Amino acid sequence: MAESKVDPAEPKGPATAPRTGPTSAIDRYFSITERGSSVVTEVRGGVVTFFAMAYIILLNPLILGGIEDVEGTVLSVPQVAAMTAFAAGVMTILFGAWAKYPFGIAAGLGINTLVAVTFVANEGLTWAEAMGLVVIDGIIIVALAVSGFRSAVFEAIPPSLKAAMAVGIGLFISIIGFVDGGLVRRIPDAAGTTVPVQLGVGGHITSWPTAVFVLGIIICGVLVVRKVPGGLFIGIVVNTIIALIVEALTKSGPSFQDGEPNPGGWNLAVPGLPDGIGGLPDMSLLGNFDMFGAFVRLGVIGATMLVFTLVLANFFDAMGTMTGLGKQAGLAGEDGVLPGMKRALVVEGLGAVVGGASSSSSNTVYVDSAAGIGDGARTGLANVVTGLLFLLAMFFTPLYEIVPIEAAAPVLVIVGAMMMAQIKEIDFSRFDIALPAFMTIVIMPFTYSIANGIGVGFVTYALLALFSGRAREVHPLLYVVAALFLVYFGIEPVSALLGA
16 A cells, blocks of 8 residues: 655644545645545535635625725626635635645735725725735735745744634634624614623524524534534534525515614525526626826825735734634644745735735635634645635525525634634743733734734733843844834824825
């Protein structure tokens, strides 16, 4: 029985013992057996990741579409939806085939809002000019990755902060799941309270979609406890069937009807049998970007500050996400670093280039990939499956819209609970370690930003070391990054000071 030959430079999974047996070319290329997985598991995990990420095809057009730029151009929902699925499909497949990790890539939430609200609505850029800055951001990110600088920064991060990133991401995806499922909601301003969120509506579960979400958590939790193979995927399928039945009986409808809020409705997609199969996607936005128009319109300083904001957010958001996902999958080494990290960072940087060139906004590694990893995905083959489904989604939108976010969101909560296990790697008996780790963990969900959590953690860690006599114990790059984050957090007054 011949052993599979594995390139020593290829990423390996230290947490999983290799299994012996006949292997195929696909198995050898993706190191499937070596990472303790199987083709069936990878395919299933890829499908789970797709359903956990598919909401972006509906949500990204809502964020980017409908905003009129300075020249009166509006990106239509069908255009953005097609480009969102296209960019996610291309980049997810590329990441899986080259970096060989099961980390899906799609338009980054937060960055798309920054582009739409700050760049277009507030700064007065055209959509083409705004997307041009995204392309520049991607080129810079790729250059930093190729040079090795991005990997060097990653390796300079202490193990306690790497563990804190994983825990913080677990809490972050959990709060995303709770909000998507309707269990946690904003309290309207008219409520006359300073408490920002509440349980359900008025402290109670009053909607059928939220009830489906809660039931989904129980179903997925039981399947995981009983170690049912493909439990999370089965959970999504069962939850979707329940959602279809519930909607047929209750007619809850969408969360917004005729422009008015409907607290008892479904977020994003309403479960139901589709009217049709699909059609040809609108690809007209592909290549519609202007790399230098923003510098002419805003000046060099003003445009440069916007690019700086994009670079810093992209740089660490993806780094933190890959740290958390790599730890969850057992693919990271004892130092928390993924083998082949440089290659992964280069591909991820290309996501911004492709996202800007397709007008879908910067594409980055998605924390929702944790759903597929939780269901067993360990290799890039899962990514190839996820990417193919994104490309198919361009043509078959009605089919994937059958799955409501309330059916997929329970998986995020379950996986968030799994990622909490990393907290045991943090020494909370030392407050100089505990405080930066705590700040990293809580800032991510509280501000809805992985980059914010990383930045606050870095700044806190550097300052405590500097003023407690441990300055030489900290890698110099960490001080540089902490200083950059201080500029990032104060970007508005800095821009005003420079006259941007």
